[in-house]
Amino acid sequence: MTRLNTYDAAMAAYEPVLGIETHIELDTNTKMFCGCSTVFGAEPNTQVCPVCLALPGALPVANKAAVEATIKIGLALNCSIAEWTRFARKNYFYPDMPKNFQTSQHEEPLCEDGFVDVVVDGESHRIEIERVHLEEDTGKTLHVGGAAGRIHGATESLVDYNRAGIPLVEIVTRPVPGTGALAPEVARAYAAELRDIVRSLGVSDVRMEQGSMRCDVNVSLNRPGEEWGTRTETKNVNSLRSVERSVRYEIRRQSALLDAGDKILQETRHFHEATGETSPGRSKEEATDYRYFPEPDLAVMEPSRAWVEELRATLPEPPRKRRERLQAAWALGDKEMQSVVNADAVELIEATIAAGSSASGAVKWWLGELSRRANESGVELDALDIAPSQVAELQGMVDDGRLNDKLARQVIDGVLSGEGGPAEVAAARGLEVVSDTGALEAAVDEAIAANPDAADKIRGGKHAAAGALIGAVMKSTKGQADAGTVRRIILDKLS
Amino acid sequence: MSDRIIDKAAAELAADIREGRLTSVEVTTAFLDRIDAVDGTVGAFLHVDREGALAAAREADAAVAAGESVSPLAGVPIAVKDVVVTKGLPTTAASKILEGWIPPYDATIVERVKAARMPILGKTNLDEFAMGSSTEFSAYGRTANPWDTGRIPGGSGGGSAAAVAAKMAPLAIGTDTGGSIRQPSAVTGTFGAKPTYGSNSRYGVIAFSSSLDTPGPVSRNALDAALLHEVISGHDPRDSTAVDAPVPPVAEAARLGATGDLSGVTLGVVTELTAGSDAAEPGVVEAYRAGIDQLVKLGAQIREVSCPSFVHALAAYYLIAPAEASSNLARYDGVRYGLRAGDDGERGLEEVMSLTREVGFGPEVKRRILLGTYALSAGYIDRFYGQAQKVRTLVKRDFEAAFEQVDALVSPTTPFTAFKFGEHSEDLYRMYLADLYTVPANLYGGPGVSVPVGLAEGLPVGFQVMGPVMGDDIAYRVAAALESTQEPLLADTAPEIEGK
Numbered sequence: 001m002t003r004l005n006t007y008d009a010a011m012a013a014y015e016p017v018l019g020i021e022t023h024i025e026l027d028t029n030t031k032m033f034c035g036c037s038t039v040f041g042a043e044p045n046t047q048v049c050p051v052c053l054a055l056p057g058a059l060p061v062a063n064k065a066a067v068e069a070t071i072k073i074g075l076a077l078n079c080s081i082a083e084w085t086r087f088a089r090k091n092y093f094y095p096d097m098p099k100n101f102q103t104s105q106h107e108e109p110l111c112e113d114g115f116v117d118v119v120v121d122g123e124s125h126r127i128e129i130e131r132v133h134l135e136e137d138t139g140k141t142l143h144v145g146g147a148a149g150r151i152h153g154a155t156e157s158l159v160d161y162n163r164a165g166i167p168l169v170e171i172v173t174r175p176v177p178g179t180g181a182l183a184p185e186v187a188r189a190y191a192a193e194l195r196d197i198v199r200s201l202g203v204s205d206v207r208m209e210q211g212s213m214r215c216d217v218n219v220s221l222n223r224p225g226e227e228w229g230t231r232t233e234t235k236n237v238n239s240l241r242s243v244e245r246s247v248r249y250e251i252r253r254q255s256a257l258l259d260a261g262d263k264i265l266q267e268t269r270h271f272h273e274a275t276g277e278t279s280p281g282r283s284k285e286e287a288t289d290y291r292y293f294p295e296p297d298l299a300v301m302e303p304s305r306a307w308v309e310e311l312r313a314t315l316p317e318p319p320r321k322r323r324e325r326l327q328a329a330w331a332l333g334d335k336e337m338q339s340v341v342n343a344d345a346v347e348l349i350e351a352t353i354a355a356g357s358s359a360s361g362a363v364k365w366w367l368g369e370l371s372r373r374a375n376e377s378g379v380e381l382d383a384l385d386i387a388p389s390q391v392a393e394l395q396g397m398v399d400d401g402r403l404n405d406k407l408a409r410q411v412i413d414g415v416l417s418g419e420g421g422p423a424e425v426a427a428a429r430g431l432e433v434v435s436d437t438g439a440l441e442a443a444v445d446e447a448i449a450a451n452p453d454a455a456d457k458i459r460g461g462k463h464a465a466a467g468a469l470i471g472a473v474m475k476s477t478k479g480q481a482d483a484g485t486v487r488r489i490i491l492d493k494l495s
Numbered sequence: 496m497s498d499r500i501i502d503k504a505a506a507e508l509a510a511d512i513r514e515g516r517l518t519s520v521e522v523t524t525a526f527l528d529r530i531d532a533v534d535g536t537v538g539a540f541l542h543v544d545r546e547g548a549l550a551a552a553r554e555a556d557a558a559v560a561a562g563e564s565v566s567p568l569a570g571v572p573i574a575v576k577d578v579v580v581t582k583g584l585p586t587t588a589a590s591k592i593l594e595g596w597i598p599p600y601d602a603t604i605v606e607r608v609k610a611a612r613m614p615i616l617g618k619t620n621l622d623e624f625a626m627g628s629s630t631e632f633s634a635y636g637r638t639a640n641p642w643d644t645g646r647i648p649g650g651s652g653g654g655s656a657a658a659v660a661a662k663m664a665p666l667a668i669g670t671d672t673g674g675s676i677r678q679p680s681a682v683t684g685t686f687g688a689k690p691t692y693g694s695n696s697r698y699g700v701i702a703f704s705s706s707l708d709t710p711g712p713v714s715r716n717a718l719d720a721a722l723l724h725e726v727i728s729g730h731d732p733r734d735s736t737a738v739d740a741p742v743p744p745v746a747e748a749a750r751l752g753a754t755g756d757l758s759g760v761t762l763g764v765v766t767e768l769t770a771g772s773d774a775a776e777p778g779v780v781e782a783y784r785a786g787i788d789q790l791v792k793l794g795a796q797i798r799e800v801s802c803p804s805f806v807h808a809l810a811a812y813y814l815i816a817p818a819e820a821s822s823n824l825a826r827y828d829g830v831r832y833g834l835r836a837g838d839d840g841e842r843g844l845e846e847v848m849s850l851t852r853e854v855g856f857g858p859e860v861k862r863r864i865l866l867g868t869y870a871l872s873a874g875y876i877d878r879f880y881g882q883a884q885k886v887r888t889l890v891k892r893d894f895e896a897a898f899e900q901v902d903a904l905v906s907p908t909t910p911f912t913a914f915k916f917g918e919h920s921e922d923l924y925r926m927y928l929a930d931l932y933t934v935p936a937n938l939y940g941g942p943g944v945s946v947p948v949g950l951a952e953g954l955p956v957g958f959q960v961m962g963p964v965m966g967d968d969i970a971y972r973v974a975a976a977l978e979s980t981q982e983p984l985l986a987d988t989a990p991e992i993e994g995k
């Protein structure tokens with residue numbers, strides 16, 4: 001069993017240093033070095049050609065749209081754009097890599113020296129970006145016949161090259177010290193900010209759960225005042241929540257080892273979504289010598305300053321500025337807005353408002369009930385099976401008095417379990433505020449008869465006693481009455 | 496001139512076809528029959544495509560008959576080095592690892608040959624993956640030099656050169672990484688040209704060393720080579736390293752050179768390629784000097800220029816080319832195409848990949864992959880690959896400085912004439928010296944042509960002319976001028992081959 005410290009115990013003794021490498025698949029129409037389509041989900045090996053299959057004699061040609069997208073990302077991350085840059089070959093053998101080298105960048109990345117500011121608990125942290133470079137994705141290997149798709153025991157290995165050659169941008173931070181106990185949140189906030197920035201540029205759909213954005217998270221610990229410790233690299237972390245959890249887990253695991261006087265192995269580790277744990281992968285000691293050298297099949301790139309400035313001029317409003325603008329428009333306090341950002345709900349709320357909801361209503365649902373549901377099921381908010389337009393529809397029904405909050409929560413149950421949109425669910429489940437005053441008056445009469453003491457108190461002027469009667473009416477109408485209406489009827493009858 | 500079709504040069508055959516004196520089918524058939532008759536002795540071809548060639552010949556004849564405007568070489572058949580990818584025709588790079596592979600696409604230069612309505616006779620032998628100077632490293636047997644069948648035809652393009660020398664093809668395509676067109680041409684008495692790097696597309700040319708590989712023509716004379724050069728040259732958007740500039744007017748230059756007037760042309764004799772001549776055989780030096788004398792008689796000025804870095808060029812070449820090759824050849828792993836060894840259901844993927852490469856590659860290829868891997872390894876890359884790149888920069892500077900003073904540089908093509916089979920197999924350094932004079936032009940990227948300049952002890956000697964980048968025309972002009980002093984041409988006097 002892996003020994004773990006409590007997080008608080010770990011933080012009492014150690015300081016973490018973070019580092020994050022992020023791979024983002026660009027959604028260009030064609031692959032990085034050939035004309036093949038990049039559409040996700042096609043039949044295996046239907047989006048291939050001599051170039052991306054590495055047939056003898058085939059040559060790559062760089063995709064200008066991918067270079068442009070990478071420059072935009074670099075600019076949005078405050079990087080300087082290289083005046084002279086080239087590709088390099090990263091040599092290693094792997095069956096799903098057709099050339100047995102990856103065309104990447106080494107000493108001359110397209111973008112360098114940028115930063116991203118993220119706010120956690122009202123405190124701003126600057127994450128320095130070392131480099132942003134362009135490379136190509138690999139194919140995918142499927143092991144058939146063994147247990148759970150593992151290579152061990154497999155009778156056949158099948159390779160799908162549709163993904164081979166899809167443009168991939170790698171964004172590497174410098175080491176991030178000084179975050180203290182906030183390290184997991186800072187890591188998550190960085191990943192979220194990066195995702196929002198890239199999404200705002202429209203160059204990738206940055207869906208972590210689909211693998212179009214993947215984080216490798218480096219963590220090391222050191223005692224205060226001592227040198228940085230040995231780091232581990234947790235590979236392919238596939239959600240914002242997992243970024244946070246993987247950092248937290250590594251801090252707890254590494255601190256326990258250090259407490260026991262053990263050494264941290266410099267290794268890659270795998271994150272397990274189900275357990276929130278990491279397990280060892282390849283040790284860096286046996287790491288491959290990639291034998292990088294400049295890619296002789298591709299011309300050097302010299303992005304002209306005019307082009308770079310042209311691209312800079314097309315950059316959209318940065319997500320952070322946009323959030324400030326939205327905060328004002330939605331009339332939220334700093335704390336509330338921070339909650340919205342932490343819940344990763346900015347886009348969802350914006351879309352909900354765009355679909356006709358009031359700002360307060362949209363914020364209320366996404367931060368309240370829906371966040372709670374997402375937490376319970378351990379998924380991201382935007383992975384819930386409810387669309388912003390449906391939340392707007394729900395709020396509309398509340399505004400019209402057709403639903404009260406309690407009924408609305410039941411409607412959400414129905415929507416999340418796939419029973420249809422809010423109106424459909426309300427109709428199918430018979431969830432509607434009872435507005436038939438005849439039926440309500442009968443229910444009130446019943447309640448008065450059953451609670452003569454409370455009725456007398458009201459007659460004596462103690463209006464607060466109405467609560468008991470309202471409760472009784474709500475109970476008898478199974479919550480489908482509007483509490484305000486019930487109160488009015490009671491007071492009318494008894495005063 | 497002889498009446499035999501196979502004795503004619505390509506330009507003459509093209510004119511005969513255009514003007515109705517011959518059909519492409521007749522011409523193509525004559526060369527195919529010649530292949531049948533003598534290739535058992537020579538071994539120039541790995542694959543002959545009689546049906547495909549004749550079908551293309553019939554189409555060429557139809558186009559001529561229909562009065563279509565056709566290319567200057569329409570109907571003239573051609574042989575293609577088996578390192579150039581041909582759709583539907585086996586392409587092996589003379590390696591076991593590609594045995595049985597049928598490419599699904601054509602190299603750009605093959606597309607252009609087909610568009611010019613030139614029937615493809617077949618694919619010619621070479622050193623495996625173009626690594627060698629004798630064609631002895633082919634996995635599919637040796638090719639004999641038509642001048643002496645006990646000797647090598649040069650390499651790596653020995654098959655293309657021997658096919659032209661033995662009159663099995665009027666034209667051939669070769670590739671030149673360190674001399675693989677020029678050196679075989681020199682030792683077989685044929686004309687060979689390495690064009691400016693990037694002026695001929697590499698798309699579909701199986702890579703040996705990407706920054707050096709250059710496809711080009713092999714022929715009986717300068718004009719034929721120039722005509723083929725113009726067919727295959729020109730920008731290709733599928734090759735990112737391709738030069739996007741007009742093709743130099745090489746055919747015009749060859750015709751101008753053939754007039755025998757070189758007045759106003761200054762030629763540089765490179766001290767480092769001739770002085771001492773410790774590597775060169777006396778007969779080679781003698782023929783080369785006779786060539787210089789002829790050029791002077793045609794009005795050329797001769798100036799001695801020094802290119803100090805050239806003495807390191809061969810060493811740099813033997814680091815850069817293997818380094819790139821070690822990476823270029825990584826794709827041959829048995830996963831997607833070609834040979835797959837040891838896939839018995841027991842062995843894992845990595846083991847199968849490893850075994851495939853163990854069985855599929857020959858000794859010279861393995862040697863160069865190891866050498867190149869070493870040269871790129873952590874801790875060695877700066878000392879080897881890095882140093883070699885510095886030498887390469889110096890070689891370029893030496894060339895550029897030389898072309899400030901002269902129009903073209905001249906040297907022997909190769910230090911020695913065709914050697915006997917097996918003669919250098921034990922002494923690879925000696926074998927590697929075959930490229931001593933040709934390698935600088937590859938490192939620089941400029942054009943180099945080899946033109947026959949006589950015999951040494953009965954064996955052909957080649958004379959090299961090197962031009963500035965995109966100055967292929969001056970190289971052709973000088974070579975064609977020298978050729979005009981050679982009467983008769985070696986290609987016309989090659990010994991008859993006895994069929995087996």
Ligand SMILES: [Zn+2]
Pocket residue numbers: 031034035036047048049050051052053165
């Ligand atoms: Zn492709």
